[in-house]
Amino acid sequence: MIFNETKLKGCFVLEPTIFNDERGYFYESYNKNKFNDGIRADVDFVQDNQSFSTKGVLRGLHFQSGEFAQAKLVRVLNGSVLDVAVDLRKSSQTFGQYFSIVLSSENKKQLFIPRGFAHGFAVLSNTADFFYKCDNYYNSSSEGGIIYNDQQLNIDWKISKDDMKLSSKDLELPTFKDALLC
Template sequence: MKIIETKLKGCFILEPVKLGDKRGYFFESFNENTFQELTGAETRFVQDNQSFSAKGVLRGLHAQSGEHAQAKLVRVLEGRVLDVMVDARPDSVTLGQYETVELSAENNLQVFIPRGFLHGFVVLSDTATFFYKCDNFYHKDAEWGVRYDDPTLAIDWKLPQDELIISEKDKILPFWEK
C-alpha cells in the first residue's frame, strides 16, 4: 500500500497494490498493522457505512463533535465521486483549508480523514456506491455541518449548481465561521 500525505496534516490518500491477471484482480483494502505503520494513526474502526447515490447527489459537509467525533476511511465501490475534506480543527495551521480527491471503482484510492474534519462528496458518474469505515459510532446529537456552497471555503464541486441534488437538511446548514 502506498500512502500519500495531503496538505492537511493527518489526512492521507491510500493507494492499494492491485494484483491482477486474466481472472481479475485482488487487493488488500485495509490492514490495521500496515495502516498504523504508514500513517502513524492508531485508529480502531467500529462502524461501516455504505451509501448509493445518483449523479449530482452532494452529501456534506458533515462532522461529529466532542467525544463523538469520527475519523473515517472512505472509498468508492462503484462509480466516481469528488471527495472533499475540510480541516475544522481549531488549533490546526490548515484550519479552513480543504482538499479534494477523485475516488472511483477504477482507481481504488481511499482517503483517511482524521477526527475534526468536515467531510462531503458529490457523485460525478451516473451512480456511485460509497463506503466508509468510522472509528466512532454515529451520534445524532453530535452531528454538525457547514453549507456546501460556503463562499469562504469556495469549494469547486466540479458540477454546475443546477445539477446538484442536495438534501433539505444540508441546504440549511450554517456557513463557515472560524
C-alpha cells in the same frame, strides 16, 4: 499500499497495490497493522457505512464533534465521486482549508480523514456506491455541518449548481463561520 499525506496534516490518500491477471484483480483494501503504520497513528474502526447515490448528489459537509468526533476511511466501490475533507481543527496550520480528490472504482484510492474534519462528496458518475469506516459510533446530538457553497471555503464540486441534488437538511446548514466547530 502507498500512504501519501495531503497538505492537511493527518489526512492521507491511500493507493493500493493491485494484482491483475486474466481472472480480474485482487488487492488488500484494509489491514489494521499496515494502516496504522502508514498513517502513524492508532485508529480502531468500529462502524462501516455504505450509501448509494445518483449523479449530481452532494452529501455534506458533515462532521461530529466532541467525544463523538469520527475519523473516516472512505472509498468508492462503484462509480466516481469528488471527495472533500475540510480541516476544522482550530489549532491546525491548515484550519479552514480543504482537500479534494476523485475517488473511483477505477483508481481504487481511499482517503483517510482524521477526527476534527468535515467531510462531503459529490457524485460524478451516473451512480456511485460509497463505503466508509468510522472510528466512533454515530451520535445525532453531536452532528454538525457546513453549507456546501460556503463562500469562505469556495469548494469547486466539479458539478454545476443546476445538476446538484441536496437534501433539505444539507441546504439548511450554516456557513463555515457560523458553524459550531469541533
